[in-house]
Amino acid sequence: MNEEIARRLSEAAEAHRPDRARMLARVQRGMAGPAVRHRARPFARSGTRVALAGLAATGILTTGGLAVAAIVAKSSPSATVTTPAPSSPTAGSPHPTSARPTPVAPAPVTTPGSARPTPPATSPSPTPTAGESRNGPLWSAGSVDPRSNVYWTQSDVALKTTQPLTSLTVEIRIVQTGGVKSTGTWQTLPSGDFTVTIQEAGGTLVYRWVLKPGLTVPAGSHEFAAQFNNGTGGNGTGVRGAAGDGYRVDAQGSGGSASVRGGFVPTR
Structure with missing residues (x-):
């Protein structure tokens, strides 16, 4: 069975x-409508059926x-997950990011027909002014002091020596332009070491410093100054020019004698 x-x-x-x-x-x-009740079949049928x-x-x-x-x-398609690609920043983005530029060294300048780079131009070394002078161990420069005005002038002589001096004479000559009158002298070395004189001769006011015998001027930088009132002379504006003025320095040291001279250059 x-x-x-x-x-x-x-x-x-x-x-x-x-x-x-x-x-x-x-x-x-069946899913949309209400549940349907089935009639129960009688249990009179045989067990085999x-x-x-x-x-x-x-x-x-x-x-x-x-x-x-x-x-x-088959009827319901499977869901596909799509990962959005990162958007690149644009000019309108609120916070655009950009790679930091790499600094590039400038290429050397080369001249035609030469493989060697031309070095960058350098500022030329300053040329000596009209008031500078060099000789042996001496170097000097003359200038009009910037504190000078239309009524009063100070003419300065800067002197440098690389060795001690056993004899020194400094002379400043100021052209008499009308009413020029001395108001004094000034120097960085002790005033007691020099004999100082001021004389007018041939239309020129002469200031002279002479080192006293037996004394020595040490190596280094020193300064001498002549001061005077301008008087009535000038160039029509009340300013006195220094074109005719000048200085001279004579010295003696262990290396022999040396002399320097020059004029006075305005510093303003």
């Missing part, structure tokens, strides 16, 4: 061709469930 039932179930399962469309429609109607019906129903439901699952799987 059991083998007969199994054979019939197998034949019924092989011969069954489920209608997928009808099953899907029934499933959808009940068992066969149960097994057949089980096979039908199993096959139908698989068919519905396959239809649902």
Whole structure:
């Protein structure tokens, strides 16, 4: 009896061709509508028919469930997750980012026909002014003191020596332009070491410093100044020019004698 039932179930399962469309429609109607109550069948049927019906129903439901699952799987496309690409900053972005530029060293300047780079131009060394002079261990420069004005003038002589001096004479000559009158002298070395005289001869006011015998001027920088009132002379504006003025320095040291001379250059 059991083998007969199994054979019939197998034949019924092989011969069954489920209608997928009808099953899907029934499933959808069942999900949308209210639950339908089935009438209970009387238990008067034989046990064999009940068992066969149960097994057949089980096979039908199993096959139908698989068919519905396959239809649902085919009808509903799988969701695709898309990762957005990072957006590059534009000119309108609130916080655009950009790579830091790499500094580039300027290329050396080359002259035509030469492979060697031309060095950058350098400022030329200052040329001596009209009031500068060099000789042996001596260097000198004459200038009009910037504190001078239309009424009063101070003419300065800067003197440098690289070795001690056993004899020194400094002379400043100021052209008499009309009413020029001396108001004194000034020097950085001790005034007691020099004999200072101021004389006017041949239309020139002469200031002279002479080192006293037995004394020595040390190596280094020193300064001598002649001060005077301008008087009535000038160039029409009340300013006195120093074009005709000049100085001279004569010295003696261990290396022999040396002399420097020059004029006075305005410093303003």
